[in-house]
Structure formats: structure tokens, C-alpha cells
Amino acid sequence: MLVDTMQQGPVSLLVEPEGMAYEFPPAERVLLTFRGPSSMKFEVSHAADCLTIWRPADTEVWAATRPGASVEQIAWSTNPFFGLDKAAGNLHPKPWSEWDHLPATPPRRAPR
Secondary structure, eight states: OEEEOOOSSOEEEEEETTTEEEEEOTTOEEEEEEESTTGGGOEEEEETTEEEEEOOTTOEEEEESSTTSOEEEEEOSSSOOTTTOGGGTTOOOOOGGGOTTSOOOOOOOOOO
């Protein structure tokens, strides 16, 4: 998919569900390629200064800005998203009560 920003200002490219965000300068062309078993099932939503890509499960997203320029991977198979990618396996977020940044729960008072 070739994206031509044709904008006077910068354009944001967002990749979901990771929430990865990239800023591109005005009048930049970006070639996006998708690699994976369901790579053609991606979804795109857009606004005047933003393009959001919703990638399918087990799909990598790659971007190149100019012919011959380096290609950057912008959604990784090595960093699977829980609930979407098969490689996530049994990974799951910790229960809220086990988060490290929470203060200790005060002891309960016995009823009077």
C-alpha cells in the first residue's frame, strides 16, 4: 500500500493494536507492506493528518520511505499482542491486584 501524504504539515501513521505511532514530514511517500497469513485483511481508517492501520493477527507491518532506503519493521512478530497473535500463547496481563505500582491494600477492620 503506497501512502502519499500530500500535506502541508506532518502526518501520523498509527499501527493498532500496539499503538505504535510514527510521524512523517509533509509530502512524504511511504510504502507499507504486510507479511503474514492474513496480511490482506488489514483495515485502514484516516483523517486529514492521520492514518490508522488495524493489522490482522500474526501480521508484520513494514514501511519504506524512499526507493533504496532502509525498510523499517513497524509491527513485530517478536512482540506478540495478547489476544490477537498466536505467538502470545499463554501470555496475559497480570491481575490488577498484582501490579507493582499499586499501594498496599490496608487491612480490613473487624466489624464492631
